[in-house]
Amino acid sequence: GCLISTEKKESPGPSSPSPIVLDSDTDNVSPTHISEEGCKPPFTDDYVDMNEVEQYLKELEDEKNLVSEIVQSGATSEEPEEVETGARPKQKPSPPSGSNFLLDGSDEPMCSGVNTSEDCLIPDSELQQTIMQDNPESPPPYSEVDPNSSAALKPPRPVTLDLDGPRQAPQAMDQDDSPVSAGDSVLGAPGETPANPSGPRLGHTNILDGLSEDQLMFGKVQPFWVPDADAMSCMICSAKFTVVKRRHHCRSCGKVLCSNCCSDRYKLLYMEGKEGRVCTPCKTVLERLDKAEMEGVNPSTVSMQSSRPNPANPMEYCSRVPVSEQVAQNPGPSDPPSVMVPVGVLKRNGGPTAESSSGGGNAVAGAGAAARQENKSVMFSDGIRPGGDLTDLDGGSEHRPLGKRPGKSRPRRLRAKGSAAGVNGDVCKSRMPQTGLPYVSGKGKVEDEEIAVWFSAGTFVNFVLNTNLTVLTKRVHYAPINRPVWNFASRGLTSVGQDEVVILLEVDDDEPLPPRDIYVLIQTIYEQAGAGRPLVEMGYVTVDSDYLGSNDHGGWLFIRHTFQAVSDLFLPNPPILFGILVMRTEIPWARVFPLRLMLRLGAEYRYYPAPLVSTRYRKPVYREIGHTIMNVLADFKNYAYTLPTIRGLIIHMSPAKTIISIPKNRHEAVCKALSNSNDPVLALGANFSMSVDSHLVAIQNEDTSYQTQAINILNKERVVTGASFVVFNGSLKSTSNLTAKSSIVEDGIMVQVLPDNMLALRKKLQDMEDVEIGCGPVGAPGPDETVFIKWVDEDKAINIGIKSFIDGKAMDGVPSLRIHCGPDMRSESHLIRWTELFLIRHEGPRAGQERDPTRIAEGIARAVGAALVPHLQTLKQDNSTPLAVRVTLDTENVSYEAGSNGAGLAGEYMNNLDSELVPLLHSTTTSLSLTLELVFHILDT
Numbered sequence: 001g002c003l004i005s006t007e008k009k010e011s012p013g014p015s016s017p018s019p020i021v022l023d024s025d026t027d028n029v030s031p032t033h034i035s036e037e038g039c040k041p042p043f044t045d046d047y048v049d050m051n052e053v054e055q056y057l058k059e060l061e062d063e064k065n066l067v068s069e070i071v072q073s074g075a076t077s078e079e080p081e082e083v084e085t086g087a088r089p090k091q092k093p094s095p096p097s098g099s100n101f102l103l104d105g106s107d108e109p110m111c112s113g114v115n116t117s118e119d120c121l122i123p124d125s126e127l128q129q130t131i132m133q134d135n136p137e138s139p140p141p142y143s144e145v146d147p148n149s150s151a152a153l154k155p156p157r158p159v160t161l162d163l164d165g166p167r168q169a170p171q172a173m174d175q176d177d178s179p180v181s182a183g184d185s186v187l188g189a190p191g192e193t194p195a196n197p198s199g200p201r202l203g204h205t206n207i208l209d210g211l212s213e214d215q216l217m218f219g220k221v222q223p224f225w226v227p228d229a230d231a232m233s234c235m236i237c238s239a240k241f242t243v244v245k246r247r248h249h250c251r252s253c254g255k256v257l258c259s260n261c262c263s264d265r266y267k268l269l270y271m272e273g274k275e276g277r278v279c280t281p282c283k284t285v286l287e288r289l290d291k292a293e294m295e296g297v298n299p300s301t302v303s304m305q306s307s308r309p310n311p312a313n314p315m316e317y318c319s320r321v322p323v324s325e326q327v328a329q330n331p332g333p334s335d336p337p338s339v340m341v342p343v344g345v346l347k348r349n350g351g352p353t354a355e356s357s358s359g360g361g362n363a364v365a366g367a368g369a370a371a372r373q374e375n376k377s378v379m380f381s382d383g384i385r386p387g388g389d390l391t392d393l394d395g396g397s398e399h400r401p402l403g404k405r406p407g408k409s410r411p412r413r414l415r416a417k418g419s420a421a422g423v424n425g426d427v428c429k430s431r432m433p434q435t436g437l438p439y440v441s442g443k444g445k446v447e448d449e450e451i452a453v454w455f456s457a458g459t460f461v462n463f464v465l466n467t468n469l470t471v472l473t474k475r476v477h478y479a480p481i482n483r484p485v486w487n488f489a490s491r492g493l494t495s496v497g498q499d500e501v502v503i504l505l506e507v508d509d510d511e512p513l514p515p516r517d518i519y520v521l522i523q524t525i526y527e528q529a530g531a532g533r534p535l536v537e538m539g540y541v542t543v544d545s546d547y548l549g550s551n552d553h554g555g556w557l558f559i560r561h562t563f564q565a566v567s568d569l570f571l572p573n574p575p576i577l578f579g580i581l582v583m584r585t586e587i588p589w590a591r592v593f594p595l596r597l598m599l600r601l602g603a604e605y606r607y608y609p610a611p612l613v614s615t616r617y618r619k620p621v622y623r624e625i626g627h628t629i630m631n632v633l634a635d636f637k638n639y640a641y642t643l644p645t646i647r648g649l650i651i652h653m654s655p656a657k658t659i660i661s662i663p664k665n666r667h668e669a670v671c672k673a674l675s676n677s678n679d680p681v682l683a684l685g686a687n688f689s690m691s692v693d694s695h696l697v698a699i700q701n702e703d704t705s706y707q708t709q710a711i712n713i714l715n716k717e718r719v720v721t722g723a724s725f726v727v728f729n730g731s732l733k734s735t736s737n738l739t740a741k742s743s744i745v746e747d748g749i750m751v752q753v754l755p756d757n758m759l760a761l762r763k764k765l766q767d768m769e770d771v772e773i774g775c776g777p778v779g780a781p782g783p784d785e786t787v788f789i790k791w792v793d794e795d796k797a798i799n800i801g802i803k804s805f806i807d808g809k810a811m812d813g814v815p816s817l818r819i820h821c822g823p824d825m826r827s828e829s830h831l832i833r834w835t836e837l838f839l840i841r842h843e844g845p846r847a848g849q850e851r852d853p854t855r856i857a858e859g860i861a862r863a864v865g866a867a868l869v870p871h872l873q874t875l876k877q878d879n880s881t882p883l884a885v886r887v888t889l890d891t892e893n894v895s896y897e898a899g900s901n902g903a904g905l906a907g908e909y910m911n912n913l914d915s916e917l918v919p920l921l922h923s924t925t926t927s928l929s930l931t932l933e934l935v936f937h938i939l940d941t
Contacts (some may be wrong), residue, residue, distance in 0.1 A: 054296050125587040151349050164254050170345055207292045215285050219268040223254030228641075231256035231676060236279065243632060249274030249640055253284060277638055314587040401798040427831065427939055428496070428530040431466050432524050436518050437464040452512035460570060465523045467940045468492045473514055474570050475507065483507070486514045489572050490522050494882070495937040497835045498529035499536075500557070500572040504613045517548050520857070521556065521579075532820040535577060538598075539589040548616055554584030559598055562690060563713065564612050574801040581614035592634045592642050595688060595724050596698055596747055597622070603697045604709045609688060626704025629727070629745055633683045643725060644673040650797030651723040651749065652692060656751065658742065658787045660686075660726060663795035667768050674698060674762055680730040680755070682762065685823055686748075690797075692722040696747040706746050723748050730758025740775040742785050751775075765789070799838075804933060805884040806899035811904030815839050823858065824863035830872035831939045834861040835882070841931035856924060857932050860887055863920050864898075864936065871939055880905065881938040887921065889930040894921050 206217065226235070227484035228247050233240045235255045241247050248262040249255070251271070257279050264283040265275040288590035321664050421515070432438045435446075440446045442464040454461055469492035478485045488503040503518055514848065521543075525535055535541070535558055542555040558577040579603065582590055589597040600621045602610040625636050634642040648663035662670060673684060694712030701707060712718050732741060732752040741752040751773060753761065764771050774783030796813035803810055815838075822834035837857050864885050868875065875881060883900035896917055898905045905913075 007079065009099070036567065037814045070616065079341070082591065145889060148326060177759060181689075197483065197539070206380055207288055209287070211285065211489050216289070218282055218289065219286050222270050223250075223252065225249050225254045225888060227258045228256060234258040236261040236281075241678075243678050246635065247640070248277060248638065250279040250282055252278045252282035255279065281770055288815075307499045315398045315743070317570040341403075357522065387552065427466075427468060427941060428527045429466055431464060431521065431910055432523065435516075437513065437516060438465055438471075440464070448513055452833045455512065455514075462491075463519060465519060466494050469516035469523070471519060471522055472570060475514075476570070478504065478566060480565050481506070481611075481613055482614075486518075487570050488514070488518050488522070489570050491572055493522075493526060493529065494573075495833065495835065495939055496526060496529040496534075498525065498534040498822050499575040501525060501535075501577050501579060502569070502571055503556075504569070505581070506613055506615050508616065515548055517543075529820075534818060534820070537577065538594040539577075539578065540582075540587070540594065541579075542587060548581070550617055552583050552620070553616070555589040555590065556580065557582050557594055557597060558588045559594075559610060561612060562688070563608055564610075566612070575799070578612050579614070580610065580612070581616065583618070584625065585620045588636050590621055590627060591628060591639060591726070593685070595645075596687070598688075599695055599711060599724070599747065600696045600699070603699070603709065606672055608711055608713050609695060620801045622700050625702055626700060626706070628698075628706050629748075633725075633727070641676075643683055643685045644669070644676070645687070646670060646673070647687065648686060648692070648797065651686045651726055652689065653721045653723060653749070654719065656785050658785065660789045661792045662786070662789065664768065664791050666793075667795040670765055672761050674766060679762070680758060681727040682758075682765075683725060685725050686723060689722045694718045694720075694742065695722040696724065698724075698746040707743055708746055725749075728753065728758065728761060730755045730761075736780045738776065739778055740773050742787055787911050804838075804886070804903075805882055805901065805935065806886055806897055806904070806933070808902045811838060817854065819861075823862045827869050827872045830876055831941050832865050832872055833939060834865070834934060835937050836935040838933040838935075840886075840927060840933055843929040853928070853930055856889070856926070856930070857934060859924070860885070860917065860918060861934055861936075863916040864913065864934065867916040868909065868936075871909055871912070874936050875900075876940070882935055883938075884933055884935050885917075886931070886933040887917075889921065889924060889926060889928070889932075891927075891929075896921065 045688070102675055125858060144764075153716055166591040168175050201880065226249070231241070231247065234257050235643050236257055237260065239245060239258045239260070241258070245258055247256050250257055250262050252266070262277055262279045264278050264280055266286050268276045268278075268285050268286075295516060310545055313903070360936075365873055437448070437451065439449070441464050451461060455473075455475045456474070460472050463471045463473060465471060466878050469490065472489045472491060474487045475486045484507045486500075486503075486505040486507055488505070490501045493500050501522060503521075505515070521541065525541070528534070537558065537560055539558050540555055541558075545551045556579040558579050559635045561576070561578055580598075582597065586597055593623065602608055604621050605611045625631065630636075630643070646662060646666050646669050648661075648666050652659045652661070670684075674682065677683065693716050694710050697709045698706045699709050710718065710721060715725045727745070727748065727750045729750060729752045731739065733752050740754075741758070743750055743752075751774060757773075761771055761773075768791055770788070773787040773789075774785075775787065776782070776784035799811045799814055799816055801812070817837045819834050819837060823834050824831055826832075837854065842853060874881070880900040883905065885896065886897045888895050896909065896913070904910075
């Protein structure tokens with residue numbers, strides 16, 4: 001007989017039926033592999049089950065027919081052996097070895113089981129060639145096409161729906177000449193995927209095709225910044241933000257991203273051409289916009305030309321051009337004409353008129369006639385206009401700049417009796433000459449030689465910067481440094497809600513006149529305060545290059561005076577801010593952590609806590625940022641976040657004890673810091689404390705590292721030392737065998753606690769509870785050091801030294817609000833402005849639910865302005881400015897007082913106030929006990 005192999009081998013493929021093998025010992029059919037030498041069929045039928053043979057041949061024939069149908073339907077490629085079905089990877093099929101039967105298209109075998117002729121034994125190679133010659137398009141037996149696979153029966157599913165072009169778009173080529181298929185994913189701006197941020201694909205001529213309307217405005221309008229609290233991870237790569245992996249905002253789209261996805265920089269138009277941090281997708285879009293601008297492409301027309309029809313508006317799928325004109329314009333074979341819809345009888349803004357839509361008449365004349373007529377409109381009860389769509393409910397089709405959310409427009413402020421002052425331009429306009437010193441009050445232009453004689457004689461000179469602002473200047477000898485200084489004192493900044501400013505500038509050798517740059521600075525501060533951007537304590541101002549004769553001068557830091565000597569100086573009425581000149585490399589610290597810079601200057605000049613005199617051309621105390629813990633707590637590159645400073649929070653360190661005091665009225669600020677920080681770390685900035693006799697200072701070494709020193713009051717023993725910040729860190733390991741650990745880091749302290757204790761600490765701060773942290777070894781009889789966090793009484797270190805204009809009453813500790821957009825009232829030559837509100841008393845059982853006191857005060861301010869507008873010129877001539885009105889609202893007492901310079905106003909003014917205020921106060925209903933004092937300034941216009 002038959003040569004049978006008993007070795008088990010893999011079948012040619014999962015879809016290939018196993019060849020039948022005859023067992024030599026039994027009559028059963030075994031699926032054992034036959035050797036490649038083949039075998040002769042048995043001489044008798046005793047060894048073959050013909051039913052199984054016929055079934056096997058039928059399966060082969062069905063498979064062959066199925067493969068032929070697939071080939072004819074175009075599902076296979078030109079080369080049958082390279083068919084790809086998706087069920088298995090590409091692989092050239094090999095002809096099966098040891099086939100027993102030959103097929104010629106019939107259902108019967110060519111060789112009978114009883115035939116002994118040698119002609120039936122055809123080699124496998126010749127058999128394969130015979131099959132391919134008979135049907136060259138059919139795949140070989142046991143093809144890789146799986147007849148049960150759905151991929152072989154279904155055509156490929158389209159990835160995108162092409163509405164503009166033909167069904168089979170040409171294959172695009174990217175910049176690197178690599179083919180781009182329609183299914184390739186394209187990275188877009190955060191939150192959306194543009195059609196093609198890298199540029200138009202093949203077949204599109206406009207470089208701006210595929211950009212959305214918002215993307216066309218990238219770099220031109222400021223985007224809406226996604227709040228940090230709404231983004232726990234990067235909005236591109238989904239990387240989770242931590243203490244080390246910080247958040248960054250893209251200046252183009254406003255999304256919150258990590259540093260890897262938002263590391264590019266690009267010049268943005270709304271930032272006046274300055275470079276801003278942008279993400280990689282936005283940079284690609286911005287480059288396309290710049291390229292389109294160079295090529296003369298108008299972005300405003302791209303959205304209309306390349307936008308796809310709106311599914312909510314069927315009219316966009318139709319044409320208003322008659323079918324006859326469409327056929328006439330496109331003779332020959334072309335796309336079928338679009339459906340024509342009638343033009344509505346009601347004109348739409350920007351839409352075609354009846355004349356232009358009908359194809360005749362003068363479109364310009366029709367537009368002009370429509371403009372002269374009164375605009376008429378109809379709106380259905382559901383809020384949609386005729387011919388409109390659902391997008392009209394969102395505010396129309398015009399572009400809305402990024403960052404502005406839809407909503408009701410702010411109502412115009414009503415003004416009673418008298419014309420309103422629309423803008424601050426006439427009030428804040430500078431009257432300084434283009435060059436030289438400002439004009440002298442009462443004298444006008446004065447020669448420099450005469451002014452120099454006045455200064456050498458010790459006389460002060462009052463320079464006029466604008467109609468309502470002057471600067472008193474005097475050359476004085478300042479005892480703490482034993483040198484002459486220029487003493488600049490402003491008069492009039494309070495009229496725009498700004499603290500008065502004093503600058504002490506060391507006099508250079510042979511300098512007869514003060515520098516003009518100081519007057520320009522004070523005028524700029526006045527203009528910014530008039531626009532609602534006043535300077536505050538620890539605020540800063542930056543300057544341009546070549547300022548005060550040097551490019552190293554970077555700006556000014558403004559502080560309050562505490563222990564410094566001011567008895568020999570010429571000062572305005574409080575509140576006062578002193579300006580200190582800082583170098584350009586010190587500006588980052590003035591922006592991020594000004595307390596550190598102030599104390600460092602004090603250590604440099606050995607004057608506690610900081611000098612008041614500015615020295616030009618000095619060596620900077622800080623150079624590049626270097627290695628500091630502030631690199632983790634603040635952003636020195638884009639200033640997107642900084643160390644949260646809690647007003648009134650102070651840190652006192654004494655032997656074995658540290659006390660952190662937080663005012664109860666700053667609980668909201670603490671909660672905000674808790675929500676913006678990560679769970680394992682909480683950092684809080686402190687304030688300068690008047691109760692300590694020394695303070696920690698961070699000194700920068702030559703290698704840009706930092707070391708800690710202390711500055712103290714001269715000839716006073718160090719008992720209590722202040723710190724500038726505190727960091728609570730929940731990374732202490734239980735293996736350290738410590739309950740907690742406290743250490744000094746630069747000019748602050750770090751408290752390390754266990755992770756569970758950190759969660760408890762945050763919970764107690766949220767609930768305004770005191771905290772006690774013992775630091776030392778586990779199991780020790782007592783802690784080595786204890787850190788206390790205490791909630792103390794409300795912060796009263798405000799308005800120190802300020803007195804009431806009515807009766808001279810001290811306003812120390814009385815909270816107040818600066819008013820920058822109050823109801824101004826104007827006469828022909830003067831203006832009365834409400835600048836400040838003192839909340840002397842604010843009590844009541846339902847104080848949190850009652851009417852806002854500022855709303856009540858606004859009504860009072862309108863009434864006062866209306867009453868005094870006719871007398872503004874007289875009040876100004878009597879020097880009755882500033883003036884104040886104090887109002888008391890109680891269930892048992894309703895009254896008011898008015899005065900200026902510590903005395904009451906004259907009777908004629910009080911009569912006008914009675915007619916306006918008395919009806920208003922008696923009609924005001926409130927359950928609160930209020931005592932408010934409003935301050936007004938009279939300005940020349």
